[in-house]
Amino acid sequence: MKKLSARRRHPLAAVVVLLFALAATGGLYAAFAPADKAQAVETSQSLAIEEGKKLYTVGCASCHGTGGQGTSDGPTLVGVGSAAVDFQVATGRMPAQQPGAQVPKKKAIYSQAEIDQLAAYIASLGAGPITPTEKQYSPEGADIGKGGDLFRTNCAQCHNFTGKGGALTNGKYAPTLEGVSAKHIYEAMQTGPQNMPSFPDGVLPEKEKQDVIAYIEAMNDPDKSSSPGGLSLGGLGPVSEGLFAWVFGLGALIAAAVWVAAHTAKAKKS
């Protein structure tokens, strides 16, 4: 130690101390810095956002603006969240084919991987509903009866008691819920696509949403529910049923009456 303290005024002493300090700082950083794995996630997340941005610029920016700020042709996407992107793009509603009262469901254009990238980019623009996990939307073990009550309170006014959909104003309509996946029903309730109001968790919590999904699935499952009368005529209610009765029921009676009157019972036909 004597030697060391004797050389403390050596011209190179400051350089040696600086090297020690740097080594200590570097070592401590290496020991306490976030793990490599987290770094990898971060890069893959930012990569998804990067890729999503590229897809967005090609497919969506013409209506929704270059930064998702919206234009006269499309609303802003800041704060709509990844759930809205997943619903709109995976059901084929977006990209829209043409402007109109309502954008219809069609075949999805993007693959699920691309949709996830787009969703990551839109989610990065502002906080919004996050794409639900299977645990959230799976109707496994949910209460179908309670779901029916909730469906009739919140959904049936537009989507009809049997989920077959119905007309709204000026060409808008509530689509049928037949064949819609549990995930997309959950996302629609969460985000309120187009003119549908949303049912956020404060209004309709996750468990209640699962009940509603369980009811819709039970309704569309021919093994779980069936109409004892058969021939449900679209399940649209009095319009199609009345039309059928008036056209075919009354029509058959009139045809029978005309047939009876047109065939004379006389021996000599005149």
Next chain:
Amino acid sequence: MSSQDIPEENLPQEQGAAHGAAGHGSTAVAQRADDNPFADPGLPAHKPRIQDIDERAAKRSERAVALMFTLSMLATVGFIACFVIFPVDKLVYIWPFGRVSALNFSLGLTLGAALFFIGAGAVHWARTLMSDQEIAAERHPIEAAPEVKAQVMADWAAGNEESGFGRRKLVRNTMFGAMALVPLAGVVLLRDLGPLPEKKLRTTLWAKGKQLINMNTMEPLRPEDITVGSLVFAMPEGLGYDDHEFQKEIAKAALMIVRIRPDDIKDKRELEWSHEGIVAFSKICTHVGCPISLYEQQTHHVLCPCHQSTFDLADGARVIFGPAGHALPQLRIGVNTEGNLEALGDFAEPVGPSFWERG
């Protein structure tokens, strides 16, 4: 179509006279009948059916009618058998109806056949076997003969004289009074049809300080639960689904809650009565009282499914289309000390269908 061989008594008077005259060679009258393009040609000559001529054909028809009535009997027996055989929940696939209840389908089919064959048998019987001779029954004048009229008038006068109806005016007038008052008893009894509505149609369960309860979760609603574009229905604190009066009370108190950006609200009073853009409107249509909640979140329009009345929730729930005569009543809301939404009073006007212009 000759009417020469039709019996005179079957023809309308004028037609008969014209033809009768023509038959006797009076050209002037015949001329008039031929000129009239609307002359009644009368009934055509009766033509026989095969069954009228051929007894074997008649027998065949008889057997056909009997067969139809027998089929009807068998169908009724089948109906009872199906009722016994099929369980209520058995489903079968039948083209083109799809999966139907075996019980419903078989009952409908057999009862339909039973009724159809009674009708078909009756029609076939009437067409082939019953007499098909057409008969015209002449109308007779409804005026009574002069002597009958005179007799009635004489009887009336004699009755008046004998009873003193015209002479003893006190008796006559008190009798009129008694007869006029008696129906009032029946009118008064109508009051017993039910209780008077009193003020029930003008008030609801909502009152100052009552919390808004989410009908999905039965928890009090908080302002942060309700986002722009969301829709939720609320009922007043203290009301439960199992309450005896639940249906009666919710029919008036049902509430629809949405949030609109305060800048988008055009009506000044609506904004004042809202809580930071959270507005609460009656869910009962002001036309005939249907529950109305087809809410379009982008246009803020609410559509009634019954008669398409449309209300603009961003403009005081003004009627913009349809037969409704009044805007939807708005409930004034605020936040209580616990941070829950509460009513600041009852609706300012009666909810539901406009009655007596809401005197």
